[in-house]
Amino acid sequence: MKPGLSDRLARLKKSQSSQPMTRIMSSSTAEGDISREIPSALKDDWKVLDKDLWVMERRCKSPLTDFKSSGLLVKDYPPQDQWLFYDTETTGLSGGAGNTAFLVGIGRPSGDEFLITQYFLRDYPGEPALLHYLKEEIARSELFISYNGKSFDKPLLETRFLMNRISCRMGPQLDLLYPVRSLFKNRLPNCRLGSVEELILGIHRTDDIPGSEIPDIWFEFLKEGSHPDLKRVMIHNDMDILSLAVLLNALENYMHFPDSLPICDSFALGRFLLDRNDPRALSFLESSVDQGDQRGEVLLSLHWKRQGEWEKAVQIWTNILKKRQSPFASVEMAKYLEHKKKDIPAALDIIDHLMRSMRPKSMLQKEELLHRRTRLIRKKETFVADTPCETVE
DNA sequence: CACATGCTTGATCCGAATGC
């Protein structure tokens, strides 16, 4: 007779739950000693924390001493010592159970200092220990700051916790990738952290290791017990953590002083602020209009329209039409004339002129214009019929 | 290669205004 499911689960649970801790405690001397020692190149910084787990701690000057929240990235920041910057180096990019974080770097501001701690997996059996230390760090943190962590690092770590039957929840996430994209997408070749460092923060890395080479270096290290580039991987991770802190400070500073960064995109900043109901949005959108940014004109005029500030909206549409042909501005003007000013002939003039001078981008646009035009003609005829002094042509 | 996110576009619904 088969054992019941609950019996099997209970046995499984018993055998699994006792395993990790005993593994951590056991001082395995049975295996070959070749890879047991920390290589001399790392000896000064790294300490053995547990079986197959090394740790490195260093302090540097905090980039966040003049930090000032704008309230736009995070509503209410907890105290800085409850922030946790984090970044992982993993065995690959793929999700799923097979991908492991072999190096977890965390950073925590502490007064004038910034404390960076890195946990390095010397081999797979060290993972439960790594996760237990990480869990303690997570437990005393209220804000988790990363770059693309929401879709990469966080789910990956959660999977590792799950696989090791450790319950651990990370709190509110601040993923700096998204504000960077909103603000600088059009001013950068891409929004990778490296580009942001180089072109926005003015940080130039020397001898940085490309991310794509990192998994192989660890696998090679596992096999050989050493690798000449392992230190570069650790430095790479260390710099990522520090850059996160510099970047957060810069972004918040940018909200207060947009000229403080070498790159300023008035439209992007204006839209960013408008989305967050920040009244400063208008002046940035206006300056984007001054710089001839057509997206700024569209966004700003629609804002005024929504606010019922018709004169301001009309002013923008008029300016657009003075400069160039614009189906958007023409249609908006026609709507305004038809529904607000009740000047049907003027509205019809604009649509007529537009249809004569442009070739419609799409069938849909053409049909929409035609629809608008027939309605205006119908209205105009009745308008004329009601006005005896006008003569019908 | 997976996944979360944000942006864009299109579809749909609702309330209000207006004309008949």
Place this chain on the structure above:
DNA sequence: GCATTCGGATCAAGCATGTG
């Protein structure tokens, strides 16, 4: 009372993109 139109809200789908 009915039909049309608009703006605004909301939602879904599609697309691009960063992470090692």
